[in-house]
Amino acid sequence: xxxxxxxxxxxxxxxxxxxxxxxxxxxxxxxxxxxxxxxxxxxxxxxxxxxxxxxxxxxxxxxxxxxxxxxxxxxxxxxxxxxxxxxxxxxxxxxxxxxxxxxxxxxxxxxxxxxxxxxxxxxxxxxxxxxxxxxxxxxxxxxxxxxxxxxxxxxxxxxxxxxxxxxxxxxxxxxxxxxxxxxxxxxxxxxxxxxxxxxxxxxxxxxxxxxxxxxxxxxxxxxxxxxxxxxxxxxxxxxxxxxxxxxxxxxxxxxxxxxxxxxxxxxxxxxxxxxxxxxxxxxxxxxxxxxxxxxxxxxxxxxxxxxxxx
DNA sequence: TAGGCCATCTGGTCCT
DNA sequence: AGGACCAGATGGCCTA
Numbered sequence: 001x002x003x004x005x006x007x008x009x010x011x012x013x014x015x016x017x018x019x020x021x022x023x024x025x026x027x028x029x030x031x032x033x034x035x036x037x038x039x040x041x042x043x044x045x046x047x048x049x050x051x052x053x054x055x056x057x058x059x060x061x062x063x064x065x066x067x068x069x070x071x072x073x074x075x076x077x078x079x080x081x082x083x084x085x086x087x088x089x090x091x092x093x094x095x096x097x098x099x100x101x102x103x104x105x106x107x108x109x110x111x112x113x114x115x116x117x118x119x120x121x122x123x124x125x126x127x128x129x130x131x132x133x134x135x136x137x138x139x140x141x142x143x144x145x146x147x148x149x150x151x152x153x154x155x156x157x158x159x160x161x162x163x164x165x166x167x168x169x170x171x172x173x174x175x176x177x178x179x180x181x182x183x184x185x186x187x188x189x190x191x192x193x194x195x196x197x198x199x200x201x202x203x204x205x206x207x208x209x210x211x212x213x214x215x216x217x218x219x220x221x222x223x224x225x226x227x228x229x230x231x232x233x234x235x236x237x238x239x240x241x242x243x244x245x246x247x248x249x250x251x252x253x254x255x256x257x258x259x260x261x262x263x264x265x266x267x268x269x270x271x272x273x274x275x276x277x278x279x280x281x282x283x284x285x286x287x288x289x290x291x292x293x294x295x296x297x298x299x300x301x302x303x304x305x306x307x308x309x310x
Numbered sequence: 311t312a313g314g315c316c317a318t319c320t321g322g323t324c325c326t
Numbered sequence: 327a328g329g330a331c332c333a334g335a336t337g338g339c340c341t342a
Contacts, residue, residue, distance in 0.1 A: 094330095098330090098331090
């Protein structure tokens with residue numbers, strides 16, 4: 001009778017039952033016990049047996065094998081049954097550790113997905129795209145910090161999408177399109193944020209303007225406000241990508257363009273957001289450099305609120 | 311159906 | 327010796 005190492009499996013749940021059963025099969029394949037002996041027994045006693053019995057036998061075998069190696073070169077050493085079991089057990093343990101390690105890595109990647117733009121619960125970026133986008137995002141933010149200037153929308157978008165695949169670029173374009181118009185063109189639908197912080201503001205009803213029926217607007221130029229992420233570290237938000245299909249982005253110049261929208265006066269809203277952001281923070285939390293940046297943000301707000309040049 | 315993405319297994323290497 | 331890390335191999339799932 002075959003007994004599976006369920007302890008190992010249960011302590012290392014995969015996200016998919018299919019995966020789990022597949023893993024189970026793999027273990028069955030990789031841990032074929034000898035006939036008439038339960039695997040559990042094998043695993044349970046493997047280490048002790050291996051250590052206890054293995055010593056004499058192994059020494060003898062190794063001596064033989066060593067002698068063979070000296071005489072004939074490459075003959076593979078034959079292991080005792082106890083040693084084979086022990087090797088199997090160690091392999092199973094190593095597999096479990098490796099699975100855990102990869103799960104940890106995936107969790108970290110999920111965390112990363114939540115803090116880069118373009119976060120969607122259902123339409124997840126691939127691992128490689130997440131890393132690329134994160135790199136671009138960091139680079140773009142660093143550029144803003146070092147120069148003290150915010151790039152225009154297209155430049156920033158192009159920076160973010162540098163090296164990304166076409167599907168991801170399209171996804172990004174879809175985000176940006178919605179960011180510029182969906183809040184006011186659709187009522188009742190779930191809105192989204194290029195920056196996770198938006199939902200925090202929205203949930204609190206901060207920054208609603210008269211033009212949006214009480215619905216808080218994300219300003220067109222808010223795309224250039226990456227500091228949002230500094231003020232909210234709980235990016236558990238959904239996106240319109242979770243809610244339904246998107247209109248295809250308009251591509252041009254090898255990257256993408258944004259739909260041209262009628263200019264909307266977002267400024268009151270956005271100033272409100274900014275003020276709220278800063279005022280909500282305790283003085284100890286405020287980095288002087290942040291204040292400087294935010295101040296600068298206001299100065300050029302008007303320019304950035306101009307309709308995006310096509 | 312091909313290709314992309316992913317999870318897992320596996321053996322090798324390095325480090326403690 | 328044993329664990330962490332890595333990269334290659336493999337096979338499943340999904341989508342265009």
